[in-house]
Amino acid sequence: MFSVLASRAKTSRKNKTGSWRSTQRPKMLGKECIACGLCKFVCPEGCVEGTGKNEFTVDYDYCKGCGLCAFICPKKDVIMVPNQDEEDTKEDKGDT
Ligand code: SF4
Ligand code: SF4
Numbered sequence: 001m002f003s004v005l006a007s008r009a010k011t012s013r014k015n016k017t018g019s020w021r022s023t024q025r026p027k028m029l030g031k032e033c034i035a036c037g038l039c040k041f042v043c044p045e046g047c048v049e050g051t052g053k054n055e056f057t058v059d060y061d062y063c064k065g066c067g068l069c070a071f072i073c074p075k076k077d078v079i080m081v082p083n084q085d086e087e088d089t090k091e092d093k094g095d096t
Helices: 038-042 068-072 086-092
Strands: 023-029 076-084
Touching: 038 068, 068 076
Parallel strands: none
Antiparallel strands: 023 076
């Protein structure tokens, strides 16, 4: 199932979704991450980046807020939070 949902990173660049994301967006807590890569693997937009522990980030310009990354994370290190304006979203990219 996940192999059907997954897409390669950077393949959805024609589908910028930042302006119509659902009411929630993922937040990478960067505390308990074990670098399993599941969040990156299941993201249907290919907008999760990273390889090392606590280094995964989301490109919010292409995230549609589906919540799959938060659902699949075995360490609960990804949570869904209410959408904020674009500036707040950009600041969260660097949160650890
Ligand atoms: S919520 Fe997570 S899985 Fe869904 S599009 Fe955004 S980053 Fe990808
Ligand atoms: S699913 Fe969770 S533990 Fe695995 S890489 Fe993503 S944030 Fe880290």
